[in-house]
Amino acid sequence: xxxxxxxxxxxxxxxxxxxxxxxxxxxxxxxxxxxxxxxxxxxxxxxxxxxxxxxxxxxxxxxxxxxxxxxxxxxxxxxxxxxxxxxxxxxxxxxxxxxxxxxxxxxxxxxxxxxxxxxxxxxxxxxxxxxxxxxxxxxxxxxxxxxxxxxxxxxxxxxxx
Numbered sequence: 001x002x003x004x005x006x007x008x009x010x011x012x013x014x015x016x017x018x019x020x021x022x023x024x025x026x027x028x029x030x031x032x033x034x035x036x037x038x039x040x041x042x043x044x045x046x047x048x049x050x051x052x053x054x055x056x057x058x059x060x061x062x063x064x065x066x067x068x069x070x071x072x073x074x075x076x077x078x079x080x081x082x083x084x085x086x087x088x089x090x091x092x093x094x095x096x097x098x099x100x101x102x103x104x105x106x107x108x109x110x111x112x113x114x115x116x117x118x119x120x121x122x123x124x125x126x127x128x129x130x131x132x133x134x135x136x137x138x139x140x141x142x143x144x145x146x147x148x149x150x151x152x153x154x155x156x157x158x159x160x161x
Contacts, residue, residue, distance in 0.1 A: 011038035032124030072144035087113035
């Protein structure tokens with residue numbers, strides 16, 4: 001049971017961006033620009049498209065950043081890394097004829113992001129927004145304590161025990 005009184009889920013918006021590619025094999029390059037806390041008035045909005053010159057941004061407002069007790073160690077190591085990150089997991093939308101990545105998960109866990117990366121999913125790393133960092137940090141402080149490592153004793157097989 002969590003000791004924390006803060007919520008375990010936070011509604012977020014994900015911003016994806018396409019830019020013209022310098023590769024002769026690709027028309028556009030995709031990347032994640034960032035995430036931000038979802039405002040209450042935007043919660044019913046599914047997707048918003050913004051065109052700025054040769055860049056196109058898509059804002060997805062139907063996602064949540066959730067924290068789970070069994071991932072606290074991964075959150076801790078993420079926060080202690082030189083560049084703490086949020087991970088956005090997406091899949092290409094091939095059903096509609098475009099190869100646009102559609103995000104379906106936002107996580108703070110290195111382990112969870114890595115497991116999706118081993119499959120066919122796309123994983124983007126973005127900095128943790130300043131407004132979410134204290135919430136994540138409080139959750140880890142309230143729910144995680146590093147296990148003390150102990151050296152196991154070897155059994156003496158010569159004694160026949």
